[in-house]
Amino acid sequence: MTRIVVVGSINLDLVTLAPRFPAPGETLLGSRFITVSGGKGANQAVAAARLGAQVALLGAVGDDVFGERLLHGLAHEGIDLQHVLTLPDCSSGTASITVAGGENQIIVVPAANAQVLPAQVEQARALIEHADVVLVQMEIPLETVDATLRLGQRLSVPVILNPAPAQTLPVEWLRRARYITPNQHELAILLGADPAEDFRTLLQRAPCPVVLTRGAEGAWYREGFRSAHQPGFTVDVVDSTGAGDTFNAAFAVFLHDGLPSAVRKACAAAALSVGSLGAQAGMPTRSALQAMLDLHAPPG
């Protein structure tokens, strides 16, 4: 069983389904509203657990009803929550999400996630030391992202950095990651480049191995001089929220299979995840993923 530690955010997602995105100042009538578990860290933990990994999450919630509900959901997925803090006098993170035509717009209020500090990573040293892979994203303070990358490097545990939401980082931080997994926009921001620059050029400019996600078009990856494309799996999209998180989780879970296989499985898992409303609802089990892979097995 792959042992994965996820360092990241935990949010309650407030999701509105709308016919389209409103213009500034405009009021629209939506068709549905749900509250579901989310947050990039929690989503990646849940997706990895459903794919059969042994998962521990490092993060924080507030001492409110959202926090209780979020912890309950994570425990139900079998995730080790020993390193998730419940912070007094603090609210849990929230994400206000509008979904229209399968696309989304998101506003995150970090709240408790902003209190996930480097000391918490140090306290989880023993856990991280025994992990096969660590996953970290950027909805927590960047100093904590840095602490995670440094500790992973010190302990020789591979850290996958999912640089979302987009922010610029010092180049030396990126070199500490085993892989970075941005989309095109995130990679451009990360490198301080023009977001309109061709993604193939951006891929070459990355200072470390990179897996670039391209939604329905699949993923491009580069390690050293070797680069390749994994086409996406064609599916009907209900809600793409959490697709990137599912991709990262599957990539981490199957990394031991080698880069091409891990990227293929990650693309398939992400495709399965977009079939339901809510970040975690469509995340596949290991057997659902296998069925998808068998269905699309290359001939011969």
Ligand code: RIB
């Ligand atoms: O990646 C999707 C996630 O981003 C949502 O669940 C939301 O909470 C935001 O953090």
